[in-house]
Amino acid sequence: VKRVFAPKDMVGRKVLISAGPTREYLDPVRFISNPSSGKMGFAVAEEALSRGAEVVIVSGPVSISAPVGATVVPVESAMQMRDAMEAHFEWSDVVVMTAAVADYRAAEQKNEKQAKVSEHFTIELVPNPDILSGLGSKKGNRVLVGFAMETHAGVERAAGKARRKNADFICLNYPTREGTAFGGDDNQVTFVFPDGTFQDLPRMSKREVAEHLLDEALKRMQWAIQ
Numbered sequence: 004v005k006r007v008f009a010p011k012d013m014v015g016r017k018v019l020i021s022a023g024p025t026r027e028y029l030d031p032v033r034f035i036s037n038p039s040s041g042k043m044g045f046a047v048a049e050e051a052l053s054r055g056a057e058v059v060i061v062s063g064p065v066s067i068s069a070p071v072g073a074t075v076v077p078v079e080s081a082m083q084m085r086d087a088m089e090a091h092f093e094w095s096d097v098v099v100m101t102a103a104v105a106d107y108r109a110a111e112q113k114n115e116k117q118a119k120v121s122e123h124f125t126i127e128l129v130p131n132p133d134i135l136s137g138l139g140s141k142k143g144n145r146v147l148v149g150f151a152m153e154t155h156a157g158v159e160r161a162a163g164k165a166r167r168k169n170a171d172f173i174c175l176n177y178p179t180r181e182g183t184a185f186g187g188d189d190n191q192v193t194f195v196f197p198d199g200t201f202q203d204l205p206r207m208s209k210r211e212v213a214e215h216l217l218d219e220a221l222k223r224m225q226w227a228i229q
């Protein structure tokens with residue numbers, strides 16, 4: 004049964020969402036990135052707003068427009084995303100990391116465009132900070148939700164991430180299913196908990212995934228507050 008009216012069960016709740024890809028510049032005109040569309044994060048934002056929450060979206064570069072009523076903090080790099088998420092973390096009750104954060108950035112970002120000089124070109128990369136882990140280490144009563152895209156051993160890997168990053172659960176999805184994940188309007192996810200238990204959801208719109216995600220987050224929040 005499709006829901007007709009959103010329950011106003013998030014009035015006064017503050018939801019911080021990261022969305023989209025990050026860009027790791029090599030020089031002023033080139034960067035390393037990924038195909039994340041931002042749709043999943045924006046769907047969580049829309050759902051939270053319709054349920055009465057206040058919403059801040061820290062968004063990497065995306066081509067879709069943000070839902071009316073959300074505050075958008077635009078960023079490019081993982082380092083900028085980390086700083087913006089840290090800056091709004093204190094304010095938040097629920098944090099949802101849908102962003103596809105680049106794991107690495109160039110060791111050195113050149114100030115000038117690099118000319119083509121030789122047959123072989125090597126870029127030295129260094130790891131980016133893990134934003135979710137950083138927030139997880141000072142979680143308090145907040146509910147923290149991560150995303151993970153896996154090609155194999157999904158539940159096991161996602162549960163490990165939930166534990167390591169101190170997330171309440173990880174929303175696991177797969178890059179291979181038609182119409183889902185990168186760029187699609189639908190998603191098929193499994194909620195994976197730190198203890199390795201999981202809940203499979205059928206394929207549905209990203210907005211409906213958002214509805215289930217916030218239901219699950221809210222359950223944990225009420226439990227945390229009492």
Ligand code: CTP
Pocket residue numbers: 081100101102103104105106131132133134135136148149150151152164
């Ligand atoms: N994440 C993050 N900061 C990073 C990398 C990932 O906050 N530098 C967050 C993502 O936004 C996501 C969760 O961590 O919510 C899991 O991302 P994923 O890339 O699956 O985790 P990694 O620890 O980077 O593992 P992997 O080696 O499989 O990429």
Ligand code: CA
Pocket residue numbers: 104105106
């Ligand atoms: Ca990663």
